Amino acid sequence: MEEFVFLKPRKMKHPQNGMTLEYLEKQSAIAALLVSADGKKGYFVEQFRPGINGNSIEVIAGLIDEGEIDMDALYREVSEEGGYNKEDYNIIYTEKKPLAISPGYTEEKLSLYILKLKDGAKQKSLHLDEGEELEGRWLDFDEVLEKSNDFKTFYLVKIYELLNLKNR
Template identity: 45%
Template sequence: MKLNDLKFLKVKIEKHPTRDIQLEFLEKPNAIAALILNSTEDKALLVEQYRPGVNGKLLEIPAGIIENNEDPKETLKREVREETGYEIESFDLIYEPKKPLILSPGYTSEELYIYIVKLKSENEKVYEKQLDEGEDLECFWHTLENIPKLTNDFKTYYALSLYKNLKNIKE
């Protein structure tokens, strides 16, 4: 495989605006991620999947790439259904971002939209997952207090911290 054959990442080079040097970065599609809470808000649904960047399995919140200029909320709906089996109608939207996060502007163009949703009840129907080719993941409910001990995934930590901060503001 040649570098130009990459499916999701494209190496880009641009000239620095004030210095005579070239800057390299990866053009990467934008994405969404969702902290999915149970109806009592004491557990979150994490997915476990192999991640080549850590050479092993990682627990993290469900996430996915925004495809074909899709609206981020449509991606949320699609990715939640594909990775967890839940329909978005089973959830109340707790948090919707006003703008995306820029994850690592020194090397990638990717923007990430973080959502927080809550199951309407514990009796919501779960359908069969619709995983993309190459995806192999399992879903597990974990208590919010245990999640920091189980993962070192940044988006998961951020979403959990965001939720805790929002909850403190509301109380």
């Protein structure tokens, strides 16, 4: 089998029954819903995803590099994929702990954030990783819930909606 870059298949013995379990070793990641200053739209990226063999509309997300902490990955990814620096937004929600993506099949955990742009924040140019192709755009939350099938996107939009209900 050809060598993988991001996924490493592993096996372990179940601690109670000795059954062989298979899983993927994969680095953890961040995901961030970037909300407009007026709170009415979110910034989403569309890109090809092999798991669905098609394009996906998602929140900004990216892997946490070796030796990097999740907050540094957050600032880097929002700058790379969104064109906004940490001075351009406030963090209005942070998940209490990184969440397991699919604990039966991967070690990956996801640190989740909701960011709100400050008034007057201006988008800068994107700095995408080599080979990364994505298009970002501002969408209404209802529209993205209709178009996206990405779990982290649904989760963060729903958390944002709950925060708005709570603050009314």
